[in-house]
Structure formats: structure tokens, C-alpha cells
Amino acid sequence: MPEKTPDSSQDPSAGAAAPRERIIKKYPNRRLYDTNTSTYITLAEVKQLVIDGEPVMVRDAKTGDDLTRSILLQIILEEEAGGAPMFSEAALANIIRFYGHAMQGYMGAYLEKNVQMFSEAQARLAEQAQGMSPDKWAQFMQLNSPLMKNWMGSYAEQSHNAFAQMNEHMQRQTEQMLEAFGLKKR
Known part of the structure; x- marks a missing residue:
């Protein structure tokens, strides 16, 4: 043993x-x-x-x-x-394309941050849903319900902010790299 x-x-x-x-x-x-x-x-x-x-x-x-x-x-x-895959073939192909690409590190961090934000949003949703009747839950889960729109809007905004932060970070690194080569952004 x-x-x-x-x-x-x-x-x-x-x-x-x-x-x-x-x-x-x-x-x-x-x-x-x-x-x-x-x-x-x-x-x-x-x-x-x-x-x-x-x-x-x-x-x-x-x-x-x-x-x-x-x-x-x-x-x-x-x-x-085993049944209901989470990723489409197109999504998997796109992920594969990032391997070896200059953006590989950014993509991993971006995906990780988005999965974390989605998990946190899901936890908040579960917390809010406690004690909801089945009828209220069914109403909430309709994509056109105000609560669902608010929840998805909040997640989309967080995702947009994460992408904007990644973009700003890449721009700063690009500027630093250009300066290191004696080139300046005009």
C-alpha cells in the first residue's frame, strides 16, 4: 500500500x-x-x-x-x-489557434478571469434564487425577464471591462517594447 x-x-x-x-x-x-x-x-x-x-x-x-x-x-x-459538450468545435479550434501565438498568455488570463466572473455571478444568482417558487424561477429564467437581462448585462459589462484591461495592458507592453527598440509611438 x-x-x-x-x-x-x-x-x-x-x-x-x-x-x-x-x-x-x-x-x-x-x-x-x-x-x-x-x-x-x-x-x-x-x-x-x-x-x-x-x-x-x-x-x-x-x-x-x-x-x-x-x-x-x-x-x-x-x-x-459524454453527452452535452460545453465547447463547440469552432470554440475549440479557436483556442488551439492561440497556442504558440503572441496572445496565448493574454487569452489564458482573459478566459480565466471570465470563468471566475461567471462563477461569481452564478453564485450570486443561486443566492438570490433561494426561496423562489418554481413559477418565479421560470419567470426569471426567461431571457426577456428584467432580472435575467440585468444579470446578463452585469456579466457582459464585467467581461467588457476585463477585455478593456487586457487591451490596455497589451498597449502598455507594446509601447515599452517599442521604446526598448528605440521606436516611439506617434
């Missing part, structure tokens, strides 16, 4: 305020071992930990390499293949 990892209280880099990460070890036989519960778990259980907001880190049991991103991508791949 795999050994337990030392707890984060022995790790000097562990922050006092940060929640302790759930360490999952991935073995060569593709099995996942949860060091917190000392049990083997499935990819579906890792997905549920993520859904529940648990900070998860997946490590290669042999090398210690961080495999978290590849496991999260595997979960996304299974979700995309």
Missing part, C-alpha cells in the same frame, strides 16, 4: 490561510490514491472533489511530478465526449 505524504504543517511553503490541498497520487497502473483518506479513488471522485471546491493536487507516485493539469484536462475531455 502507498505511503502517506507528510502533512502541509511540515512544509514551510504552506500558507497559514490557504486550505490544505488534497494530494492524489497517480500510480503507473493509472490508479489514483487519495492520501487524505488512504484509499484508491476514481476519476469521477476527483471530479466531485473539484466540484465541491476541494483544492486538489495530483502527483506522479514515482517521480513526484505535478499531473494536476493533465488529470483536469482528462476530466474535461470525458465530460466533452
Whole structure:
């Protein structure tokens, strides 16, 4: 049976305020071992930990390499293949086109910020919807309802602001780069 990892209280880099990460070890036989519960778990259980907001880190049991991103991508791949995909082929193709492009870093940050804002908006929506009757909820969910328009308008405004900030940041970096080459913006 795999050994337990030392707890984060022995790790000097562990922050006092940060929640302790759930360490999952991935073995060569593709099995996942949860060091917190000392049990083997499935990819579906890792997905549920993520859904529940648990900070998860997946490590290669042999090398210690961080495999978290590849496991999260595997979960996304299974979700995309399993019924109602979130991304269209066109969206996926556009994301692929940004790899290796000068805008790659900006696109990742932009998508991350938008997903975060959407999650926060969804949480506020869920909070406001508590105690709503099914009839009121159905009214709210109609795209032409004033509440839905307000909610979507707020999200769209935040998304626009995030894009504007990214654009300003790119302009500043471009100006700095041109100045470094002895060229000035006219």
C-alpha cells in the first residue's frame, strides 16, 4: 500500500490561510490514491472533489511530478465526449489557434478571469434564487425577464471591462517594447 505524504504543517511553503490541498497520487497502473483518506479513488471522485471546491493536487507516485493539469484536462475531455459538450468545435479550434501565438498568455488570463466572473455571478444568482417558487424561477429564467437581462448585462459589462484591461495592458507592453527598440509611438 502507498505511503502517506507528510502533512502541509511540515512544509514551510504552506500558507497559514490557504486550505490544505488534497494530494492524489497517480500510480503507473493509472490508479489514483487519495492520501487524505488512504484509499484508491476514481476519476469521477476527483471530479466531485473539484466540484465541491476541494483544492486538489495530483502527483506522479514515482517521480513526484505535478499531473494536476493533465488529470483536469482528462476530466474535461470525458465530460466533452459524454453527452452535452460545453465547447463547440469552432470554440475549440479557436483556442488551439492561440497556442504558440503572441496572445496565448493574454487569452489564458482573459478566459480565466471570465470563468471566475461567471462563477461569481452564478453564485450570486443561486443566492438570490433561494426561496423562489418554481413559477418565479421560470419567470426569471426567461431571457426577456428584467432580472435575467440585468444579470446578463452585469456579466457582459464585467467581461467588457476585463477585455478593456487586457487591451490596455497589451498597449502598455507594446509601447515599452517599442521604446526598448528605440521606436516611439506617434
